Amino acid sequence: MPDHVHLILQPLEKTNNSFYSLAEILHSIKSYSANQINKMLKNTGKMPVPPKVWLDENYDRIIRDNNEFQEKMNYIINNPAKTNLVEAAKIINGYTSLISLITY
Numbered sequence: 001m002p003d004h005v006h007l008i009l010q011p012l013e014k015t016n017n018s019f020y021s022l023a024e025i026l027h028s029i030k031s032y033s034a035n036q037i038n039k040m041l042k043n044t045g046k047m048p049v050p051p052k053v054w055l056d057e058n059y060d061r062i063i064r065d066n067n068e069f070q071e072k073m074n075y076i077i078n079n080p081a082k083t084n085l086v087e088a089a090k091i092i093n094g095y096t097s098l099i100s101l102i103t104y
Helices: 022-040 066-082 088-101
Strands: 013-015
Touching: none
Parallel strands: none
Antiparallel strands: none
16 A cells, blocks of 8 residues: 555564564564665655654554454455555455465
């Protein structure tokens, strides 16, 4: 999507029974990707205020079972076709490839 991303995450364990928080994960993703985007766009950060890549918001949901997982995966995969970013046929082929990589 040109203006947002969808992710399905399962936090990794930091230490015994302690997992990375959603805030830590998103901070890491946003920080790294913003730096990479600014490098590609040649934004050196030397201007008074570097351009902001990400908004300070997110909308999280807990996936409780395989049915919800499949529902969210279908939404994420079909979302670009709904906005005419890619052809539906490409989505279907990509979905088949993606699902073969996922074990739930």
